[in-house]
Amino acid sequence: MPRMKKTQKRSKEGESSVEPPPSNHPLAKWFHANEDLIFYELRLAGRKEIPPRYLNPTLLDSHNFSHLKEMLNMQGLLDFMQIREKYYPELTSIAYATLGIESDSQDPSNFSMVFKLGRNTYNVHCSRLASIWNLPLDGCLFEGGKIPLEDWGYDKMRAMQLFNLTQNERSKIPCQTMKDEYRTLLYLVTYILEPRVTGHGNVTDEDLVLMCAMVNDIKINWPFLILHHMLRIKGKDTSGGIGYLCLWTRIFNYLSIDVSNEVVKHLNARCEINEATLHHMGRGKEEAPPHQAQRQQAEQSEPSMRDLMGIMQRMELNQQHLSQQMINIQQEQQRIWRSVRRIEAHTFNEDYNMPSDDEDQD
Known part of the structure; x- marks a missing residue:
């Protein structure tokens, strides 16, 4: 199991200067220093988890997203996606509390992921990290927002034109005008590559840079970017979410960390990026004629309380109308019977008053 050398400072009395957490604390076994436990409780405990997502590769073929598939292949991202x-949300939050990066000052591409659990310090070299996450280890070093744009002539306005984007009056860049293929690329960026809690419908400057780099076949060192984005997650306030949960599971498995007593969660059907995802985004549907679209919408929409009240009122009016019709029919029936009885009575009287044959002879 790879570990860093311990460089713990000693006090003059020869004892460790690190104050251990209270022994009766339920998380004491995961923290060697009380300051790490305090940081965890103040900044990471109880944070919302960012649900993991994974790509169903058949989506790219079924919608003929050939350009997107080529981009992902070129970046070596298909297996990673x-x-x-x-995943273990609580243990992942604990690991974030001591997360750091060690890198060679002469060669930044030679870096390691470092974190502590209990008295163990773990150091995972970038080459091993890339293998664990199914990622290549080459390309430009993007440090989560610190991107050397001057190296490849990036221009924001041209990038926005490329993706058919415009900035609104709130200085946000909504993604609704993007093509289906690029909209799906943005979904992959904001849910898998650099996951965030909210704002998936708007394109940030960093989203724009990453997508523009991918479209222009500029290869990115993804382990480097992901690790730096993890540090940004750690540094956010309590409103930020905990991401890369499945990637941490692979780290725990590689380091043989005991997770048998940890809270575990499993992915569900909503975690898959597939055909339903496109429909949820409002994309991937053929445009129907206006009258047909209205009819489909009316058929698919559920009636509101106002609609139900209107239906009940119409039913009551129909019932009153039917009752009035029944009354009219009964009155007409009575009128007919009275007419019949008068006719019968008149006929009977004429027959009764008619003279007999004998009386005529006399």
């Missing part, structure tokens, strides 16, 4: 593991 399909990672799906059970």
